[in-house]
Amino acid sequence: MSPAHYYRCLAGIVRREALRFLNQRGRFIAALVRPLVWLLIFATGFHFVLGVSIIPPYETYVPYEVYIAPGLIGMIQLFQGMQSSLSMVYDREMGSMRTLMISPLPRWFLLVAKLLAGVIVSVLQAYVFLAIAYFWDIEPPALGYLTVLPALILSGMMLGALGLLLSSAIRQLENFAGVMNFVIFPMFFASSALYPLWRVKESSLTLYYICLANPFTHAVELIRFALYGEFEPLSAAMVMGSLFVFMLAAIYGYDPSRGLIARRVVAE
Amino acid sequence: MSSSSGSGRSDAMDAATPIAAQNTAPPLVVAGVSHAFGGREVLRDVSLAIERGQRLTLLGLNGAGKTTLFSLITRLYDHRSGSIRVFGWEIKEKPSEALARIGAVFQQSTLDLDLSVAQNLFYHAALHGIRRRVAAERIAAEVERVGLSDRLGDKVRQLSGGQRRRVEIARALLHRPQLLLLDEPTVGLDIASRQFLLDHVRDLCRDEGLAALWATHLIDEVDAAGQVVVLHRGRVLAHGAVADVIRETRASSMRGAFDTLTQERAA
Numbered sequence: 030m031s032p033a034h035y036y037r038c039l040a041g042i043v044r045r046e047a048l049r050f051l052n053q054r055g056r057f058i059a060a061l062v063r064p065l066v067w068l069l070i071f072a073t074g075f076h077f078v079l080g081v082s083i084i085p086p087y088e089t090y091v092p093y094e095v096y097i098a099p100g101l102i103g104m105i106q107l108f109q110g111m112q113s114s115l116s117m118v119y120d121r122e123m124g125s126m127r128t129l130m131i132s133p134l135p136r137w138f139l140l141v142a143k144l145l146a147g148v149i150v151s152v153l154q155a156y157v158f159l160a161i162a163y164f165w166d167i168e169p170p171a172l173g174y175l176t177v178l179p180a181l182i183l184s185g186m187m188l189g190a191l192g193l194l195l196s197s198a199i200r201q202l203e204n205f206a207g208v209m210n211f212v213i214f215p216m217f218f219a220s221s222a223l224y225p226l227w228r229v230k231e232s233s234l235t236l237y238y239i240c241l242a243n244p245f246t247h248a249v250e251l252i253r254f255a256l257y258g259e260f261e262p263l264s265a266a267m268v269m270g271s272l273f274v275f276m277l278a279a280i281y282g283y284d285p286s287r288g289l290i291a292r293r294v295v296a297e
Numbered sequence: 298m299s300s301s302s303g304s305g306r307s308d309a310m311d312a313a314t315p316i317a318a319q320n321t322a323p324p325l326v327v328a329g330v331s332h333a334f335g336g337r338e339v340l341r342d343v344s345l346a347i348e349r350g351q352r353l354t355l356l357g358l359n360g361a362g363k364t365t366l367f368s369l370i371t372r373l374y375d376h377r378s379g380s381i382r383v384f385g386w387e388i389k390e391k392p393s394e395a396l397a398r399i400g401a402v403f404q405q406s407t408l409d410l411d412l413s414v415a416q417n418l419f420y421h422a423a424l425h426g427i428r429r430r431v432a433a434e435r436i437a438a439e440v441e442r443v444g445l446s447d448r449l450g451d452k453v454r455q456l457s458g459g460q461r462r463r464v465e466i467a468r469a470l471l472h473r474p475q476l477l478l479l480d481e482p483t484v485g486l487d488i489a490s491r492q493f494l495l496d497h498v499r500d501l502c503r504d505e506g507l508a509a510l511w512a513t514h515l516i517d518e519v520d521a522a523g524q525v526v527v528l529h530r531g532r533v534l535a536h537g538a539v540a541d542v543i544r545e546t547r548a549s550s551m552r553g554a555f556d557t558l559t560q561e562r563a564a
Binding site for chain 1: 371372373374375389392393394396397399401403407409411412416419420421422423424425426427428429
């Protein structure tokens with residue numbers, strides 16, 4: 030297999046993911062409506078209830094809508110990561126996962142390619158959200174739209190890798206409801222997406238430490254700082270570390286001889 | 298890419314399987330393969346072999362272990378014991394070389410319903426690293442062979458079950474495999490579609506020297522002049538020419554032979 034084979038394979042997987050996404054307009058709209066509902070209704074409702082003091086990277090008091098925007102971008106990527114997990118489970122149940130798995134290219138490469146394809150879609154969603162949010166006074170500096178890109182790629186990869194890992198362990202399609210309850214909601218609420226961590230610390234020290242250990246918190250903070258042209262090293266390190274662990278575990282999960290897939294009981 | 302000498306991995310070939318041996322090695326040799334899920338044994342000491350140009354029918358009831366065997370040959374997961382060699386390549390050790398030579402049609406449809414026929418086929422070609430221009434030529438040729446040239450732009454969702462199967466056969470041949478695996482390919486198809494598939498695969502074996510492993514639970518899909526493997530509860534009960542299997546069981550037909558074999562096992 031030459032590098033050209035790898036490139037063609039990656040391009041094919043990305044093209045398919047993009048085509049699927051564009052063909053499923055409902056999915057595209059749902060992916061945008063979800064964070065917009067939070068922004069336009071929830072954040073407006075809480076506009077005067079939740080005061081946010083001046084914390085980095087903000088240099089002044091910011092309205093609540095501005096505070097939660099990075100968290101909502103994180104939400105888009107969290108859902109996309111889990112949705113790619115759903116599509117993996119769906120694919121496997123429907124069998125098209127097998128099309129991917131019988132490619133002669135190494136399985137780790139196929140999984141990484143699948144991950145990258147999902148990330149590209151999630152980055153596109155994030156930018157569409159930012160474009161709409163601009164009209165609701167979410168106006169980061171112009172350069173922020175550029176500096177946020179690496180953060181979006183990194184956080185998207187981390188959450189996508191988590192999705193891949195879960196998909197190697199989930200047995201049935203229906204279990205996505207379980208993923209919602211046990212992964213998406215806890216990760217989202219036990220993070221800095223909706224409230225600054227100092228506020229959480231005032232209420233519960235235990236919850237504060239849970240939020241601090243939550244990789245999603247760091248994905249949100251990485252995005253928040255990057256959106257204002259700043260780099261947050263601790264969050265970057267946490268996101269990269271989590272990405273590494275999740276991806277290794279996912280590759281193990283899909284390993285034909287050792288992974289979870291080998292232990293699965295296959296219906297005849 | 299189907300040529301071992303052209304593969305970037307050819308330098309990694311072990312001494313036991315030189316290129317010359319690859320070219321003369323049988324398409325598929327399964328030897329002493331056993332597999333279990335948890336404590337449940339699904340395959341026990343399964344052995345079978347296919348020659349070039351041969352269509353081998355793998356006959357077994359639902360639950361016999363056919364799909365598990367296909368999963369092992371396509372390396373969805375690894376077998377625990379025995380060996381599976383595709384043109385001499387042990388699938389566990391050289392999966393790329395083996396998989397590049399296998400075309401597969403799985404029991405469940407593996408097409409993306411929301412994509413067009415062409416998009417599905419281009420995706421498969423990309424997974425095998427085929428250049429887009431080459432892929433376009435092969436897609437046109439394969440789709441014409443299965444009589445669906447006018448449906449290339451249609452979404453798969455708009456096709457009938459029989460047409461989807463034809464697309465899957467066309468897809469399985471895009472990377473020019475030399476071994477075709479078909480797992481219950483006629484399930485749910487009408488008589489005409491079923492006959493088309495049987496004829497098409499027979500022609501591929503006869504005219505192009507492809508080897509095919511055709512799994513089915515339908516006895517009338519066994520080619521009377523061909524080879525058969527009877528798989529029952531994870532064990533091979535018979536393997537050979539259909540006529541020999543019938544004679545050895547002292548039956549008058551394949552159905553009788555199958556009943557005799559499986560009843561002996563039940564007793």
